[in-house]
Amino acid sequence: MDPRLSIIDERLKEVKRIIAVSGCKGGIGKSVISCALALQLSKLGYKVGLLDLDFFSPSDHIILGAKLSFPEEEKGIVAPEVSGIKFMSIVYFIENKPAPFRGIDVSNAIIELLAITLWNKLDFLVIDMPPGIGDATLDTIRAIKRMGFLLISTQSKLSWESTKRMAKMLKEINVPIIGIIENMQKGSDSFIEKQAKLLGIRFLGSIEFDEKLESKLGNMKSFSQTKFSKQIGKIVPNIC
Amino acid sequence: MDPRLSIIDERLKEVKRIIAVSGCKGGIGKSVISCALALQLSKLGYKVGLLDLDFFSPSDHIILGAKLSFPEEEKGIVAPEVSGIKFMSIVYFIENKPAPFRGIDVSNAIIELLAITLWNKLDFLVIDMPPGIGDATLDTIRAIKRMGFLLISTQSKLSWESTKRMAKMLKEINVPIIGIIENMQKGSDSFIEKQAKLLGIRFLGSIEFDEKLESKLGNMKSFSQTKFSKQIGKIVPNIC
Amino acid sequence: MHEWSLAQAVINGALDYAKKHKLKRAIKINVVLGELQQIDVPAFKLALKELIKEQQAYKIKFKIKEEKAKLRCRACGFEWLFSKTKEKLSEQDSELIHFVPEVAHTYMRCPKCKSPDFEIIKGRGVQIESIEEISE
């Protein structure tokens, strides 16, 4: 018997809301949106945690420019604070080295992190999901009953077809979908808005492609002043 | 004992070269490059196969506008031809439905497809890899000894950090890296070229960001006439 | 009949094993056919017979055992037999599972809680249980 699953509820009991940022395909902006969302919520005075579950391409520490100090050991491990946000990521344990994990390893490592990380009081825990509907998605759904999914898609058919697969699965198994954000919008056409309506999922808004975003990654202050972050900020009240 | 691993060499024995298109992160252009590469090689008169191993976000059938006829059953299954390219993908078996696969399922399904698909004579088999260095990467490395990796990265730090993780692993375990392609280049700076040099990996060229690409997906003829496809075409001789 | 390709895998696998372990000239392959893959047993046997003739290195006999497929839900813990829920699958979905048994996760659900997150505990597909030397 794996005792770790029994403690996860306990670990998250003082966390008010848990938001998984997902959308199935890679490269659609899950990580930049997770970070911007965490920062914008924090700016509003909420206590925020950020958990990067993409073990193959962890990105949030780069976006936030986080210093990789080792998590403190207490009666568990304490998520280090990055400008007031409690931040946990596999990078603390692998640094810049590859983590060639099979699915069973991804599963075990996620359950381990959820079992030993002490988040304490949080208003929001934002989880940056890896692409796919594999072990990470299935395990967070299994382990965290109160989680809602924030789905992302670009306007590309390639992205939308994947997000749609995921949305179908979530609806079928009654996992709450908070809504869909269209990312990297170009032009005024809102393809995703129409598609979300067809699926009966709430459309939360479009984030434009921001030419300047890339150069602001790694500097939290500049990052949170981009047009991108401001547009995320406008969506935040619809999520709270 | 799993007998399927024993037959994979036999299945691929008439395939001259096997190229895995990878790069660890999602959304960097693995799928569009895999398709363009397959098409350009085919145009040069080579016999080409294309295997889409991204089970969560299969994309190649959308890019090629392939009709999803069911693979024919012979002494195995015959990869259907899409404009002369032999094409195998999980979509033949899941259509537009979600495939919530754990790692062990990804692993089993990949080994099954490699064991039963009859490619017959091919000059090139292009494998479009999913993001990550998980089961799909580890199993193709384990099952296909003659495979080389074609790595992709965009200019974003987020992409490069992931590609670098993967390159480190491949080098360490002596899996050949054919080279690196920089995708979605904007401006003339070639960040990836410099980085590739530092790692001692061959730089194959830059593909510019092509505004018109998206609207040509799904129509093979228009797709292969994009600036994007033409730039891939220029890189092809360096791979052959 | 893609059963042919799986029979080939069995013969290849057994020959690799026999050579590696320097087995004598006559062997018996004990094959297990997991129910989930819904192998056409006569077609599979026929293929084995043909393939045995095509090689000279070993005198090969085989014994085939069928194994019920058993599944366990990771979400609720429920265990069930594929045979109990099989009839709910359309013929086409069954055929897709026949080719790639993992797509069971696309077409089947836990009968108790509807989750697609179940484990195939046994009876997935073609396995070699053991290979024995026999007297010629």
Add this chain to the structure above:
Amino acid sequence: MHEWSLAQAVINGALDYAKKHKLKRAIKINVVLGELQQIDVPAFKLALKELIKEQQAYKIKFKIKEEKAKLRCRACGFEWLFSKTKEKLSEQDSELIHFVPEVAHTYMRCPKCKSPDFEIIKGRGVQIESIEEISE
């Protein structure tokens, strides 16, 4: 000492089980500590003792067994004991494995073929082997 959080998991897990299975008021938890996770056993035992006091529902005893970690390479089939290769790890890498045993795939390699694609057959970390009713 993050051992505390794992001890909490053991007590929570055992109590959940005992309640679900309507066990009588006194139970013994048989805990297995897999070597790979390199648990600080005295710290873990101390945590269990403290945590047992904090709850009233059950009278709890525990028995702790350590289990060697065994690994098998998927690339070449080689099997080895963690104890035989452990000394090659730096202290820092050992500590990282202590927190998330899976990062063994980042810091360890098959001693025979250098592959990172190995399976942790046994001895990964903290497990509950069984829970028994005992006389008070």
